Amino acid sequence: MSKQQQSKKAFSIFDHVLVPKHEIVPDSEVELVLQSLNINSKEKLPKILSSDAAAKAIGAKKGDVIRIYRKELTGEVQYYRVVV
Amino acid sequence: MPRIKNNNSIDSGEAVGIVAAQSLGEPGTQMTMRTFHYAGVAEQVPLGLPRLIELVDARREPSKTLTDIYLENDMEKNYKAVEELAKALEYISIEDVCSIVENFSKKELRITVDSEFAQANGITIRDIAKKIRQSMGNAGKVKYKSNHIMVRIDTAYQKLRRLSMKIKAIPLKGIRGLSKATVINDERNGIYFIRCGGSNINEIKKIEGVDYSRIYTNNVREIEKHFGIEAARNALLKEIRQVMDLQGLPVDARHIMLIADAMCMRGAIEPVGRHGLSGRKSSVLARAAFEETVKHLVNASIKGEEDPLSGVTENIIIGQTIKLGTGKVRLVMKEME
Incomplete structure (x- = not known):
């Protein structure tokens, strides 16, 4: 492979073993998510920076809620973060 | 859910x-x-x-x-291939291969190459001289003979020191930030991987044959x-x-x-302790009980901070039931109509 082809190699951070699947929660579902977590405002969710590599990769904007499909040793969990 | x-x-x-x-x-x-x-x-x-x-x-x-670098599937069982890549990783600049002596009266630099070390890393004196020539443009003359390189400049001798610093930093091979790459045999999985000092994911991922999905530092x-x-x-x-x-x-x-x-609550990794999690608790009394008591109490009184007394520490300080376990439950009587 030539040098030029090398630089064109595409990297998706979601290929990496440490990065779980991220997805933007549609606005219509946000309310349900908050209800299931028993909180009244999305400000109370853990945060993720809008400059975060994963948030950028899925094109999340400030105020979006991101659902993260974590695969833990204890089982699969859905975790939520709000973009700030 | x-x-x-x-x-x-x-x-x-x-x-x-x-x-x-x-x-x-x-x-x-x-x-x-x-x-x-x-x-x-x-x-x-x-x-x-x-x-x-x-x-x-x-x-x-x-x-x-430390950074662990794994190769792509077909290559990771091949010791030779892994070793070859490991050799190419280590960052070597001119400073590591040469010693430079500055001669201010003659306005020249005498660069002695450690030929044994250079040979082991596949660097020839010609490459070094070429790199120096490139970096200098036409500011001076570069000559080399056996394992010495002579650099002579025509401009003011004050510039000699700056030039020698510049030459020392010229990269010869490898990836900036990486040192001491060793091949490690993972016997359990029957594969080889590279462990090197330093980290530079941005550059490592571009190397041909490196498995991007398993780079770990x-x-x-x-x-x-x-x-x-x-x-x-x-x-x-x-x-x-x-x-x-x-x-x-x-x-x-x-x-x-x-x-x-x-x-990781706030989107960036935060330390535990005075400058991190404990220092940002919402309760004044809880912060005062941890460290820097006077600072927190004085600041809180200046700002007129309020303490909702919802945590454990605060309630112990004032002698109330803590809101944990059975203390969390409150009984409310329904008014008769």
Whole structure:
């Protein structure tokens, strides 16, 4: 492979073993998510920076809620973060 | 929405944070205070308590950064291929191969090449001379003979020192930031991988044959920068677990998860302690009870801060029931109509 082809190699951070699947929660579902977590405002969710590599990769904007499909040793969990 | 298996779910009002702190703190007292481990790289890597403190403090860089590089599937079983790549990784600049003597009266630099070292790394004196010539443009003359390079300049001699600094920093081969690459045999999986000092994910991923999906470094901040906060949390989890397991003090994963989650709450890794989690508690009394008591109390009284008395510490200080376990439940009588 030539040098030029090398630089064109595409990297998706979601290929990496440490990065779980991220997805933007549609606005219509946000309310349900908050209800299931028993909180009244999305400000109370853990945060993720809008400059975060994963948030950028899925094109999340400030105020979006991101659902993260974590695969833990204890089982699969859905975790939520709000973009700030 | 099934969030956790029901038989593992914890009761509402259980003091999970305190249990987690105890579960990590008690084995911490049994850990060897100062342990170093020979990790293939000919340097000492802190383990045990010093490493745990490093992780929890969320240092910019660990005292010894390591990166594990795996090759793509077909190559990782081939020792030769792995070794070849490892050799190409180590960062070598002119400073590492040569010694430079400045001669101000003659306005020249005498560069002596350590030919044995250069040969071992596949660097020829011609390459070095060429690189120097390139970096100088036409500011002077470069000549080489056996293992000496002479650089002569025509401009003011004051510039000689600056030039020698510039020459010293010229990269010859490898990736900036990486040192001491060693091939390690993972016998369990029958593969070889490279472990090198330093980290530079940005450059490593561009190398042909490197498996991008498995690049791993013990520098959690670097992982945060490249793969985001969720990956950093996973790395933090893995590192803390590794420290505990290597000391023969296994801790339940959930305690570590709680700590890692708390450290990653705000979107960036935060240290535990005065400048991090404990210093940002919402309650004045809880902060005052931890460290810098006077500072917190004085600032709070100037600002007129309020304390909702919802935490444990505050309520112990003023002698109320703490809002945990059975203390969390309140009885309200229904008024008769």
